[in-house]
Amino acid sequence: MAITQLSVFLMNQPGALVDAVSAISGAGANIRAMSIAEANDFGILRIIVSDSDKICKLLGDKYLISKTEVVAARMDDRSGALYPILVALSEANINIEYMYAFTASAADEAYVVFRVNDVKTAEEVLKANEVSTLSDENLKL
Amino acid sequence: MKQYYQPEIETAPREKILEIQNEKIVKQVRHVWDHVPYYRHLMEKKGVTPDDIKSVDDIRKLPFLSKDDLRETYPYGMLGTDLKDCVRIHSTSGTTGKRVVAFYTQHDIDLWEDCTARAIVAAGGTKEDVVQVCYGYGLFTGGSGLHGGSHKVGCLTLPMSSGNTERQIQFMMDLDATILCCTPSYAAYIGETLAEQGFKPEDNKLKAGIFGAEPWTEEMRHQIEKSLGIKAYDIYGLTETSGPGVAYECEEQKGMHINEDHFYAEIIDPDTGEVLPEGSKGELVFTSLDKEAFPLLRYRTKDICVLNRVPCSCGRTHVRMCKPMGRSDDMMIIRGVNVFPSQIETVLLHEGYTPNYQIVVDRERNTDTFDIYVEVAPDQFSDLMSQIQRMEKSLESALRTMLGIGPKVHLVAPKTITRSEGKAVRVIDKRKLH
Numbered sequence: 001m002a003i004t005q006l007s008v009f010l011m012n013q014p015g016a017l018v019d020a021v022s023a024i025s026g027a028g029a030n031i032r033a034m035s036i037a038e039a040n041d042f043g044i045l046r047i048i049v050s051d052s053d054k055i056c057k058l059l060g061d062k063y064l065i066s067k068t069e070v071v072a073a074r075m076d077d078r079s080g081a082l083y084p085i086l087v088a089l090s091e092a093n094i095n096i097e098y099m100y101a102f103t104a105s106a107a108d109e110a111y112v113v114f115r116v117n118d119v120k121t122a123e124e125v126l127k128a129n130e131v132s133t134l135s136d137e138n139l140k141l
Numbered sequence: 142m143k144q145y146y147q148p149e150i151e152t153a154p155r156e157k158i159l160e161i162q163n164e165k166i167v168k169q170v171r172h173v174w175d176h177v178p179y180y181r182h183l184m185e186k187k188g189v190t191p192d193d194i195k196s197v198d199d200i201r202k203l204p205f206l207s208k209d210d211l212r213e214t215y216p217y218g219m220l221g222t223d224l225k226d227c228v229r230i231h232s233t234s235g236t237t238g239k240r241v242v243a244f245y246t247q248h249d250i251d252l253w254e255d256c257t258a259r260a261i262v263a264a265g266g267t268k269e270d271v272v273q274v275c276y277g278y279g280l281f282t283g284g285s286g287l288h289g290g291s292h293k294v295g296c297l298t299l300p301m302s303s304g305n306t307e308r309q310i311q312f313m314m315d316l317d318a319t320i321l322c323c324t325p326s327y328a329a330y331i332g333e334t335l336a337e338q339g340f341k342p343e344d345n346k347l348k349a350g351i352f353g354a355e356p357w358t359e360e361m362r363h364q365i366e367k368s369l370g371i372k373a374y375d376i377y378g379l380t381e382t383s384g385p386g387v388a389y390e391c392e393e394q395k396g397m398h399i400n401e402d403h404f405y406a407e408i409i410d411p412d413t414g415e416v417l418p419e420g421s422k423g424e425l426v427f428t429s430l431d432k433e434a435f436p437l438l439r440y441r442t443k444d445i446c447v448l449n450r451v452p453c454s455c456g457r458t459h460v461r462m463c464k465p466m467g468r469s470d471d472m473m474i475i476r477g478v479n480v481f482p483s484q485i486e487t488v489l490l491h492e493g494y495t496p497n498y499q500i501v502v503d504r505e506r507n508t509d510t511f512d513i514y515v516e517v518a519p520d521q522f523s524d525l526m527s528q529i530q531r532m533e534k535s536l537e538s539a540l541r542t543m544l545g546i547g548p549k550v551h552l553v554a555p556k557t558i559t560r561s562e563g564k565a566v567r568v569i570d571k572r573k574l575h
Contacts, residue, residue, distance in 0.1 A: 005524065007522075007523075007524035009517060009522055009554050009555075010554065011553060011554055011557065037526040039526060039529070039530060040551075041551040041552060041553065042517075042529075042552055042553065042554070044524060044526060044529075046524060063554070064517060064519060064522045064554060064555050065522075066519075066522050066523065066524055068524045097525055097527075098525075098526075115524065115525075
């Protein structure tokens with residue numbers, strides 16, 4: 001099951017992130033994972049939150065925001081754990097546009113978020129390789 | 142010793158100039174009436190016939206022409222001769238949709254080149270000189286205009302066209318160029334590049350430069366004169382009236398002498414169209430006096446200007462115009478290219494952006510910077526940076542195609558461009574040109 005990532009267009013200037021984060025927390029959301037891509041003039045804040053539909057609606061008035069399906073794969077929090085996952089995706093000819101990782105509440109667990117060109121195939125490949133993935137339901141705490 | 146290209150006309154007594162103008166305007170109006178139905182209709186609507194025009198004093202009875210008329214009649218609607226008698230066209234830099242195309246017979250080319258020859262001689266040019274023309278050649282009038290004048294004077298002409306500064310400098314130094322013709326910002330750039338390469342101003346053989354096609358300040362003149370070790374002369378013109386050489390500076394460097402035997406100048410109130418008294422500041426209007434292929438009567442330049450009839454110590458008797466002090470429309474001249482905000486708006490809408498944008502023009506190291514801030518539209522936003530940057534590049538390329546000059550596009554968040562109460566502030570020009 002894929003999860004929903006929210007992408008927020010922010011200006012690349014002091015204060016922009018503070019405002020966005022304050023708006024997100026004000027909406028009562030917990031940011032489970034995040035990353036920022038930057039260009040000269042602007043940046044894209046990518047977040048995984050507990051209730052993406054609600055946050056998207058609440059922030060939509062103030063921010064340019066879009067939803068994207070991404071794959072969150074569970075992996076062991078140890079050296080070498082990422083490698084077989086990448087090999088599996090690569091062999092299935094899945095292109096990773098970008099990725100970022102976060103550790104889970106369990107001490108030996110981590111999650112890696114993949115933005116890929118083909119979510120469905122990516123999930124099938126991961127499942128076949130006994131890698132479990134998160135769904136939006138899992139994020140609702 | 143004072144030098145003129147055509148002394149008998151350049152220093153003619155005022156009465157003589159007036160006599161020439163009066164004689165020419167009668168013929169020119171008749172020529173337009175007979176050959177340009179579009180303008181004939183404008184005259185008929187105003188109830189004017191050629192019989193009403195007996196001298197230049199009657200010019201004020203004639204209807205105005207603007208760039209809109211030229212677009213309206215594109216391409217042949219203003220043609221004053223058979224096409225088979227035309228030998229060349231030139232065209233204005235980037236305009237919305239339709240360009241303005243001007244036609245020339247050999248006679249028109251001749252009188253235009255006389256004008257630029259006068260400018261070259263006024264800048265001290267003789268047949269001993271080596272004239273480096275680095276205005277663009279092609280549809281733009283700058284290159285061929287100065288090129289033709291240089292030929293008439295008998296100078297050795299280096300038809301360099303614009304760009305490739307390394308090569309410009311190589312030819313300038315190896316062939317001992319003495320007169321440089323280009324935009325003032327390019328002259329400043331050449332000066333800087335020479336200094337960077339370790340050349341001193343006295344290392345080159347240049348003595349003068351004839352610079353135009355964009356606004357420049359007295360400060361910039363001093364800077365160019367110092368960096369190149371030359372005297373810098375201003376030149377004015379527009380494609381619609383022929384090209385550069387409508388007016389040019391003499392050694393006094395206090396205003397540009399208008400070639401009044403070919404162009405009649407008026408200053409009007411841009412709002413009412415009323416002719417303003419001598420010495421007033423207003424919009425400059427030109428009437429061609431002896432053109433065949435593209436005769437324009439009362440063409441509104443949109444340049445704000447003052448005319449000065451005080452006799453000049455150079456001996457030329459033709460009226461002087463000041464450097465344009467601004468525009469009565471929203472046209473900007475950026476790196477020598479005419480840019481209208483409406484062109485930018487057209488591209489933005491065509492490319493799927495909102496018409497919320499802001500243009501910022503500045504000048505760094507004597508070169509214009511040109512930035513456009515554009516709000517991202519929701520349907521263009523993506524989580525992929527590569528996709529947004531591709532859109533940004535594609536917008537830049539579409540703008541470059543439309544404008545003929547490449548702006549730097551900056552995408553900004555929606556609703557971040559200041560919206561003012563009344564008219565949106567579309568253009569911020571920090572250059573302090575006037």
